[in-house]
Amino acid sequence: MPNEVTVLSPATVANIVCGFDILGFALNGPYDKMVIRTTATKGVTIINKDNYGLPTEPENNVLGAALLALLTEVPEDIGFEVESTKIIMPGSGIGSSAASAAGSVVGANHLLNMRFTKEDLVRFAMFGEAVASGVQHADNLTPAIYGGITLIRSLSPLDIVPIPAPPLFITIIHPLIEIKTSYARKILKKEIPLKDAVTQWGNIAGLIAGLMMGDYSLISRSLVDVIVEPVRSALIPGFEQIRKLSIEAGALGGGIAGSGPSVFMFSKDETTAKAVESAMTKEYQKTGIGFHTYVTTINTEGVKVSLNH
């Protein structure tokens, strides 16, 4: 058995416009980095190698809580020490806490000779997400662990379906503002018109079919959210303008990453994705709000692990 691994755990985007609470995908960067080694006694030790000031008591830390959940199903006297370097900024909306939770359990599973299934790992990592947001959700965790685009058909019982997709380039803008996930959830209407729900599920069906057929036009036509985005987009300065300019620059479509503030756009090729980045940058400079942008692709393998010794 190896006793140390280095883990790169990817950023992820939950929801994919019309797929609120069911769809997500993993990105080829940014990545959080972790070095995980086994220890001879039960428990988790966390060493933060960044400046985010995250808690080091494992039960209050996302990756710690995920590893503690995993350890409850490990009979041996074994524990983990984790050096964590977060690159994905907490609160960016591209799965920062999910990267910590997913990366730690995938890495630990390599140190345990892969005894757990991916579904087990999602189950453990959800305890980490609960530390971050108070809710055991899995829309970011699942693509981080499985790679690619994933559907959570049902959360209880957990039913995960990897969705094949054609090549897609992704442009992301992360405005440096804070949106609390709990607030972004609270402002949603608890009841929605059946008519709008029908529109939404037509688009979800179209998006799944478009992805599986590699039909970019159908993907583009289906990237419409009539339920969540009309409420949440008001929290993101310049959202409508960014989308308009991105589409004009050739993007297939896109929307809020998770509960924001990041916004993502899909493009068919890298040239377009870079043109979208330029359009976003030019527009956002006007707002006076700081921001980061990324141009990346879909990460089809999920968390990357290399064995050290």
Add this chain to the structure above:
Amino acid sequence: MPNEVTVLSPATVANIVCGFDILGFALNGPYDKMVIRTTATKGVTIINKDNYGLPTEPENNVLGAALLALLTEVPEDIGFEVESTKIIMPGSGIGSSAASAAGSVVGANHLLNMRFTKEDLVRFAMFGEAVASGVQHADNLTPAIYGGITLIRSLSPLDIVPIPAPPLFITIIHPLIEIKTSYARKILKKEIPLKDAVTQWGNIAGLIAGLMMGDYSLISRSLVDVIVEPVRSALIPGFEQIRKLSIEAGALGGGIAGSGPSVFMFSKDETTAKAVESAMTKEYQKTGIGFHTYVTTINTEGVKVSLNH
């Protein structure tokens, strides 16, 4: 140009459990039969060869209204005479009016050298559906015209997506009771909980993925409707018991065909579909309500047309 065609227009099932107002499929029988011939003057003449007493004024008749809509886009002085033999009982819930509307315009298009697209034909046939139900819907028409399983991603603008599927056998029971489509629609809640909508669109995404991957288990797990069926199933005596016994007999799942009263079940093979039929029959005999049953498959070509002369 041929001047007479014989048309077999299939029964169809709208909704497919979780896909309310967006999904439907065509059946290999029962079929309505029509003989359509061109006439030298604009207009539509209807000759009913059955005993349903349907109106013969074209504007009050489903197939008449569909053909009149088509003729508005035909500049020549030409019309149609239709001998219609309805086999699909009106009010059965398996697309009786759609079969009349779809069959007439597909047949007429053959007499016009196929000048219209399938999408045009759906558009014309919707005028026929409006005569039957007061609403221009397309969930039965579309699979009748396209064949197979179809998604209506959007009704306005019309966006139709044929969905590939593995072999499926279908068992149908048609209880001889009347459910008005308008009533079955009126009793639905106008507002639904967001939480239930998320469950529903997870199932729709799972159903589309399952059909396209040929994953029977995923299809089966996804055939759950938490929105419409809980309201409408009360209108169909014995519904829950029929489903329970069908699943026990090996069916993948199923539900109300359109707005009922027919109920359909999917099976992986014919032996199972016949066992489901036996289970349904045995149970329904207890109710004292008359009924018909069918065992059939998905009709992948839609309306069948043969040229007479």
